[in-house]
Amino acid sequence: MNRRHAVKNIAFLMGGALSATTIGVFLDSCNPPSDKKGASLFSSEQDLVITELADTIIPTTKTPGAKAAGVGPFISMMMAECYPKDAQDVFVKGLDDLEARSKKEFNNSFAKISAEERKQLVGKLRDETIETLKKDNEQAEKDKAANKEPKKNPNFFAMARDLTLLGYFTSEIGATKAYEYVEIPGRYDGCVDLKPGQRVYV
Template sequence: MDRRDAVKSVAFLLGGALSATTIGVFLEGCHSSSPASADLFSADQEKMLAEIADTIIPATKTPGAKAAGVGPFISMIMKECYPEDAQKVFVKGLEDLQDRAKKDYSKSFLEITAAQREELLGKVREETIAAQKADKESDAKAETAKEQEVQKKGEKENNAGNPLASKVNKSRPYFFAIARDLTLLGYFTSEIGATQAYTYLHIPGRYDGCVDLKPGQKVWATN
């Protein structure tokens, strides 16, 4: 299994923890990158990706996201897989994060402390949750208004047979949600994430579909 297949497998395993935008990307397949995508991020923004990921998954008893090379992974997947509208939202999110760091701490995002990055991203996370909730309520009202018309036309979800279909819609992309999604995917498909954050058995024996974990035991890595 190559890295791309591993990412897709973990995306499906994490299904409920990922945003609709990211699930849609891996259900539909990666888009062909445009020439403009090669210069999607500035040098400082590339560095910001590594620090954002490391703030989301910091080093504890195991190495963090930065050590696992998640920053370059986020950059690659954003350029190669996400559609243009999501790319624009993500770049705008990085620009806003930089502006807020300068406003709140009088320093660039790369210059503020780890604690300040955590505080700042915590605010962005809460704002994202609130925005997603508001958008969901708005979409639900619009869906209710169209329900009779849709039923008359006999329209159905194209992915009705897919177990993740109910989670996929045309919801708008959110910067923090994508950053979180790709941090999780990048970390748990990396060598560090699979062998140190998870319990990894290099040469497995028989397959056990359901194994009880002891308190504090790491989850088994999937092959």
């Protein structure tokens, strides 16, 4: 299986398309993204914000959420080790902007406000991101029509969403609790009808 097929499989696993920046990370060669590596990319306060952001995207419901699956440290590691510097800079700025908005609207750090308040902020951020990505896609189509190379504009929330989903559904908790997990499967069935409310198989 080549890398492009692997990316498509990951996108399918996560139930939708990856952002252009994340696809670029998977398709590009594994060159060091920048001089900043490991935990040094983020402060301890930013690591807390990343963990709470991931847990807001995938909260605990009938199954454990992103925090229980250790997605926060996964995001920090992936961003520091795999993403290029321009994406890292956008992500760090996005964290700072999210923190500033939290303090402005709720007078406290994003990591310390209530789950409902975090949900409100992330909802606004999600809606803004949808509009931004829509405009980026329109511009990319224009660039293709003009035989230009479309620009890949890193987007903070899109990257956070991608890494949250990737980290969660490839974790032990995501694979065994969120999916219908069969440790030792029997015969292969290419098409299995699911009962209402049943989890998909992994």
